[in-house]
Amino acid sequence: MNVIALRNPIVPGFNPDASACQAGEDYYIATSTFEWWPGICIYHSRDLTNWTMISRPVTMTFYGVESSGGLWAPHLSWADGKFWLAITDVHTRTGFKDTINYITTCGTIDGGWTTPVYINSSGFDPALFHDDDGRKFFLNMLWDYRPGHAGFAGIVLREFDPRNMKLVGEQKKIFEVTSLGAAEGPQIIKKDGWYYLLTAAGGTGYQHAAVVARSRSVWGPYEISPCHPLLTSAPYPDNPLQKAGHASFLHKGGDWYITHICARPLTMRGNCPLGRETALQKIEWVDDWPRLDNGGNEPSLEVEIAVEPGITQKHNHSKRTDFDEALLPDWLQTLRGPLDDAMTLTERPGWLRLYGRESPASLHKQALAAARWQSFCFRAETVMEFAPKSFRQMAGLICIYNTENWMYAHLTGGKTGSVLNVLICDNKKLTYAVEGVAVPPETPLYLAVEVQRETLRFFYAVDNTERDNREWRSLGDALPADHLSDEYIEKNSLVFTGSFAGICCQDLDDRTAFADFDFFSYIEK
Secondary structure, eight states: OEEEEEESOSBOSSOOSOEEEEETTEEEEEEOOBTEESBOEEEEESSSSOOEEEEOOBOOOOTTOOTTOEEOOOEEEEETTEEEEEEEEEOOOSSOOOEEEEEEEESSTTSOOOOOEEEEOSOSOOEEEEOTTSOEEEEEEEEOOSTTSOSEEEEEEEEEETTTTEEEEEEEEEEOEETTEEEEEEEEEEETTEEEEEEEESOSSTTOEEEEEEESSTTOOOEEOSSOSSEEOTTOTTOSSEEEEEEEEEEETTEEEEEEEEEOOSSTTOOOTTOSEEEEEEEEEETTEEEETTSSSSOOSEEEEEEOTTOOOOOOOOEEEOSOSSSOOTTOBEESSOOGGGEESTTTTTSEEEEOBSOTTOSSOOEEEEEEOOSSEEEEEEEEEEOOSSTTEEEEEEEEEETTEEEEEEEEEOSSSEEEEEEEEETTEEEEEEEEEEOOTTOOEEEEEEEETTEEEEEEEOOOSOGGGOOOEEOSSOEEGGGSSHHHHTTTSOOOOOOEEEEEEEESSSSOOEEEEEEEEEEEO
């Protein structure tokens, strides 16, 4: 075996709340997707070094769900010869959360998952613990909607009947708060006769942390580790990995690790346009307590890990599709539901045809397919053919955080022909960055966006020469890429996701307009 320095994050870009599990020699991580569809990203690895998306198992839809609602932190486990996935579908973002918890199972991680079975609605962040005596327990944080009460009301546990897929017996609160505040994101493992409860604390921002407690009984009482918290970057503003917390245990051979949330701000405690990402830390056991192997609780940017000879960590996540596949590639996601009759890959083979649907501000049916930003510096590019008849028909290239925050370079109908605009939505407020750039009719239109850390700039071209010789023209001035981030948007609302680049089409007249796209690429620099 060779020892390499694994650089965090291991799954970059919007991939939060990682729940890790092991099945034989295979390792898996499930991450949150919120309103993006299909729901939950599951990644696979055999070396804990390189992770490949292998399944997006949840196909329920989220039409009408507010931004940053939908599927919150999942829990993935392996027991009884199959995978178990516990999920929360958060319907509302008011004093009531309406947290609908389900379990779905599958014999193979990339196979057909069962229809999610309803379990309860008492709070989010569900998890399933499989005890070594065959019993199973369901736990989640308890949400208290009542005015004057703390919303985060502790961690509750109840026995789960796997034969009938329902909870049995009484619910018991097993853990409440720590010195860092409310507990959420619970999971339990059993090791050497101890039950270890791992929870998140301190919220999802810069005070985030992971807390561990233990008990001789699954029902508690649980005592907090003397090394408290297990993980946080709150006292370390210079650490490139901020917001560290919400962890999950994982072991490979005799080595133990935790996966955890992190975020990388562009400036000290500034904006994080890539969202919350997944990192890995090595831990050791001291007096039957887990501790980071660096001797403290600060996350390490690099972690030593043993791998087979020849294994190196992949750092470039560039992608391209020419739409020659029978289905959209799995790295493209849509908002709130499938494209269904809004797309076809067969009417014009080798092209994706998007039929115009609702606006980029819609919480319902949009014709949009997008890829996560996974680097601070990248270029996304496409070419399309589109013949809009009015200003209410649009198609083009979009960078989007949610339905209230996006930057959109699009072709639309003008007074005398088609024109290019750049429309900005900044916390619901619409403005034009560019308006009325004339383009030749019936000509393929190339669109590109380049992101360089804090800045974002759109480009266009109308000639059909080879890419290296194509005459690209800037479409307006540089725009603030870091406005597509939790921190910028949180001035107006609490959000938890990340930025995407993609293609889309709108028809606010009669849904007959369509745009054809010959390729879409996301190339990191």
